[in-house]
Amino acid sequence: MSTDFYGIFSRLPQEDLLFWERFQKLLAEHLSPIIDNHWNRGTFPHSFIKPLGHFVQEELGAEALVFPPKNPLKWRLMKLELGRVDPSMASFFAVHMGLTMGSISLFGSPEQKALWLPSMLGFEKIGSWALTEPFSGSDVASGLQTEAIQTDDGWLINGHKKWAGNASMADVIVVWAKEPKSKRMLGFLIEPNMNGVDIEKINDKIAKRAMENVNISLNNVLVKEDHRLPNVNHFRDINVQLKAGRIAVAWEALGIAMGAYEAALAYTKSRHQFGRPIASFQLIQDKLVTMLEEVTCMQALLVGLAETERTVDLSSAQASLAKRACARRSRKVCQLAREVLGGNGILLEHGIARLFADIEAVYSYEGTDEINTLIVGRAITGSSSFL
Ligand SMILES: Cc1cc2nc3c(=O)[nH]c(=O)nc-3n(C[C@H](O)[C@H](O)[C@H](O)COP(=O)(O)OP(=O)(O)OC[C@H]3O[C@@H](n4cnc5c(N)ncnc54)[C@H](O)[C@@H]3O)c2cc1C
CATH class of the missing domain: 2.40.110.10 (Butyryl-CoA Dehydrogenase, subunit A, domain 2)
Structure with a gap:
């Protein structure tokens, strides 16, 4: 399916893995071919809204009207895949579904829910x-x-x-x-x-x-x-949303890192210098292995958390640590991926430059690195260092 050195994802329920595969197909058809052009021009890919809405309606249905979702893993896999293909759409999706629909679902009156949520489910109305x-x-x-x-x-x-x-x-x-x-x-x-x-x-x-x-x-x-x-x-009261958002962003960061690593690996096998593929050089292999190591650590952390979450409600500090760990690692992976592409690493056509830029926003939203550090620091020491 995609990078998974230890077969970590095979621990997830088969039903969720098949769901992920169907979402990958949707993005391959409706998002991958157009996204570089939109990103370059700074325009929104409006043609993606309809297929995305249709997918959410068909696949998640009424379960997506309740926040936090009963099966958050499906949302997380969507965030991972959106991160891998296009982090801009990962944010679009999260703001619409997790934050806006989430707020209406959690805090709205029955009338407000009835007015907004059904049409937002299919992305006919945007939040x-x-x-x-x-x-x-x-x-x-x-x-x-x-x-x-x-x-x-x-x-x-x-x-x-x-x-x-x-x-x-x-x-x-x-x-x-x-x-x-x-x-x-x-x-x-x-x-x-x-x-x-x-x-x-x-x-x-x-x-x-x-x-x-x-x-x-x-x-x-x-x-x-x-x-x-x-x-x-x-x-x-909105902490429940911020907590879910931080875990979701950790999955997005993992997706970005997987996308960057996969593009870098493919490139280094096809790019020849000194008469050999650059993937055969020791210094390049060191960078590729470092990237894989970071990706694998994130996968182990997040799949482990997904298993824990089935029975335990994670704390805010636990969510913060996941976001911090994954955003940091993903940023490092993107940097190494850009490096191994040489000059081509700054061109959109090679699939890394966009991720390299987008991880900077991921690093700073849903709690900056420093703020998530302070949240975890307070939890483990009992002493607040915000001021
Ligand atoms: C692409 C993108 C999309 C976004 N979407 C939304 C959205 O849909 N809705 C919304 O409401 N917001 C959104 N945000 C805002 C986002 O949540 C904020 O950017 C984030 O909370 C950080 O706030 P700030 O940018 O004002 O940074 P600041 O708070 O000004 O921080 C600047 C720096 O100071 C550091 N700092 C601050 N306080 C401390 C401290 N006590 N100790 C040590 N260091 C500290 C920070 O870590 C950071 O490095 C978005 C941001 C981006 C970039």
Whole structure:
């Protein structure tokens, strides 16, 4: 199927492996042939939405309406494969399904769920999720500046958001805001065409260029109470989403590393220098083996965690360690893969340059390396070093 030196994936249920194979076929047909061109131009591959939505509807169906999912392994395998083929679409998928649908499923009223989730399942309606702000990233739990004030007519929302994935093409955006009086953190379902919502695409990214990230300005946006997610009041309430997101991103990082290693191995076998394939040189083999070692460590960690997760609810610190371990390793693999391609390593056509750039975003989102380190450090020492 793909790189698996110890046959680690064979420990997973056959049903999930067949699911993975079907998803690989979908990406090979609908995403691989077009993605370099979109990434290069910084455009979103809209033709991919329909087949992806159809796949999710057919394969996951109603089980994808509940968050966290009953069988998270299927979602994780999708993240791995999207990471391997195109990390931009891994983010698009995660923001839509894990974050936006996840928030509505976890915190929404029955009416909100009925209004949004069925059409989002097939990607007919697209979701976005806006927590990060221009002046509040890692410290967003305490530093959130967007405010929601209750008035006789509903809630008045003011503030600015940065990075929100998919918002330029979204039908609904989950916007997180603080109520100044009570200090509660509240979530709102904002529609982009509402008065006072201004969305501006971020155009100058060097990573994840095929997905859309935006800046959002919210100027006196007035929404009725029925647009507020009723079951969320504190930052800690969304921890369940951040935790799932970090494990999912660890799988994405593994996918990216597998993609980079596989492309590097193939290239070194076909590229000849000094009359021999460069794969036959000891120094190149050292890099290939180092890449395989890192990939294999990630596979062992994540398949082990997938088995543990069947019976144990992982802690936030455990999720953070997985994200940190895999993002670090994947970054190293991408760097080595680019190296063994020489100059061709910076060209999109050889399948590594895009992964090499995209891993930089993966390294910094869902908790930067430092923040995940601090979360694990606090858990093992009992002493918080955030300040
Ligand atoms: C491609 C992409 C997509 C994204 N999508 C979304 C999205 O859909 N929705 C959304 O809400 N957000 C999104 N984000 C935002 C993402 O979650 C943030 O980038 C991330 O939380 C880090 O915040 P920051 O970029 O503001 O960095 P900062 O918080 O400014 O950090 C800068 C540096 O300081 C370090 N640092 C901060 N605090 C400490 C400390 N206490 N000790 C030591 N070091 C520290 C950090 O680790 C980092 O190295 C996205 C980001 C990217 C790049």
